[in-house]
Amino acid sequence: MDFKKMRQDFPTLRPDDAPAYLDNACVTLKPDSVVEAIHDYYTKTPGCGGRSVHRYGSKISQSTSQTRTKLQKFLNAESAKEIVFTRNATHSLNQVAHGMQWSKGDIVLTTDREHNSNLVPWLQLEQERGIDHRVVESNPDNTFNLEAFEQACADAGSKLKMVSMSQVGNLDGIKIPVKKIARIAHDHGALICVDGAQSTPHMNVDVQDLDIDFLAFSIHKMCGPSGMGGLWGRYDLLENLRTIQSGGQTVKTSTYDSIEWANPPNRFEGGLGNFSGMIATGAAIDYLSKLDMDAVHQHEIRLNSIMTDGIKDLPGIEIIGPLDANKRGGICSILMDELPAHDIALLLDEAAGVMVRSGQHCVHSWFNSKGHANGSLRASAYLYNTEDEARLFAETFSEAVHAFS
Template identity: 55%
Template sequence: MNQVAHGINWREGDVVITSDREHNSNLVPWLKLAELGVELRTVKSHDDNTFDIENFENICAEVGNKLRMVSLVHVGNLDGVEIPVKTASKIAHDHGAIVHIDGAQSVPHLPVDITDIGCDLLSFSIHKMLGPTGMGVLWGKEHILSELEPICAGGGTVTDADKSGYSLKEIPSRLEGGLGHYAGISGTEAALDFLSNYDMQKFAEQEIRINNIISEGIKNLPNVEIIGPESARERGGICSILLDGIDVQNTGILLDEMDSVFVRSGLHCVNQWFNDKGIEQGSLRASAYAYNNDEDAKRFVDSFSEIIETLSR
């Protein structure tokens, strides 16, 4: 995303639109463009965190020909809620914008058809799909990638250079400055080869089933609120939980120490959503993946329920 944000030749007055549920990785790069005169507009979600497509369309129309980029998370890492990116892409294109989709939480969990979505750019992380850290993918239409200025220039990015200037190679080499992360590339290949043996739709259904067990098992506990729609089917494999009067960090530690249940606690790099609601401690997030099963979900429910009922007395 940084390559996209800092590789485009921006004009003062250009506008970028995102949602109010973006990971900082799809927020901060656009905020940094303010020094170039680029404005960031955000689309406020519905109360249940589903995407307000009507609000989005209204903002696109209001911005008009100043709209340069729409960058939306496909599936939120906060809550698992999916944005209708195919519809959003069409609306954005009708207003002349480039469309970038953050697929970090969708590509590892769902069948993703880039052609069907209709986006211009899509990025995702490899560490979320059984691969090594420090690796990511930027897919894009050739004419857009070819116009990006590299944010990391070096020997491998140019065909020639002297004191008067330089000539960039064609993509992808022009955007891959520096020595390649060969160990990471090998690990990425192994992860993708492994996942290619499986049906991603079955992965998605498995995660929803696990999330449903968790959601149904904890939804009536005291001081507990699940972020997002009530139905687990609308939250994929993520159950993100707000705790009233109970420390989320300590709850996560207790789950680990009591029953070796590992969850995430905190703001999950979605600071703007929590800040807007005045929630300082963040949430407790249980995230299912292909290696989890029903027993894991029941184990979480039992351990979490015991902790909450004890701390709520």
């Protein structure tokens, strides 16, 4: 695949002096086709899908249902009815957590390196509903500790109800063995919810092959529009899930004192939807579907190796996770306790046009538990980044570290 040529598809990358955008774990850039889809909605058919039968309405109903089918194929889901449009992965995870029936003492397992979106909903349920949220500690190098997980499942016994884990961590890019984890969770009679926010943009995710129960994902990290995410769930589970936003669209009918719920996915899509976002999601999925996702993943690892090799021996810094970039995908997250991460991030942008993220990346729990109050500086690559950009990051970051040391 010609990744350099693909840069031409992205308006922000076309100028010769385009910055080196290395904050893709936060949000990715959008190709022309996605921007055009948004523009077309507002300029050509700005109607409401699923309700009005006039030409705008029927066009939007048709386009949004096509997007659902595209997502179904992209994730190899059994049916398009299993795809729910949400605002973001956070919304999807909340729909699962707050949509299930819980009894006091039900156990939920997460890892110790979850984004707040896959931690706080469980903590909230612990406070409000008395579930028992337990954390599976990672190995010292932050990789998944399968033995600790098996032990946690055994300790939980029949109380284990849910295993909810990010397939790839936004903290460090480390991937966990979801298929094995799913098998073990199911052996214990529990469900598995996968936070795919950092996996679906970068690798093939086949929900049937993984044999999981729910998958939350962020369209805005997949070249798609902001304000769009998705939830995939096994249909029989969705059928038994309570909606966290009831109202228009969520019922077949209602009387003054009764509700007849709509079937999934409509039951979860209360209120007028983000139609331009749904249609542009279709364009984003078209874009990603043409790519060889294994090649995308390898490309990101190559860029991460360049970044890693260029900075790993600097004084006062430590890369989170194994040094081998193969184990961290496109994410290079750097601890620098004595150095000002935010100042360095600002300097990289101002001096060299290198855009990275600094802080705790919504994984406060991990940083708090390890005593790294400063957080980290994170560079995250995607398909349109180049080896020159990876080298520029390594060089300018090295200069900044020397300047601040």
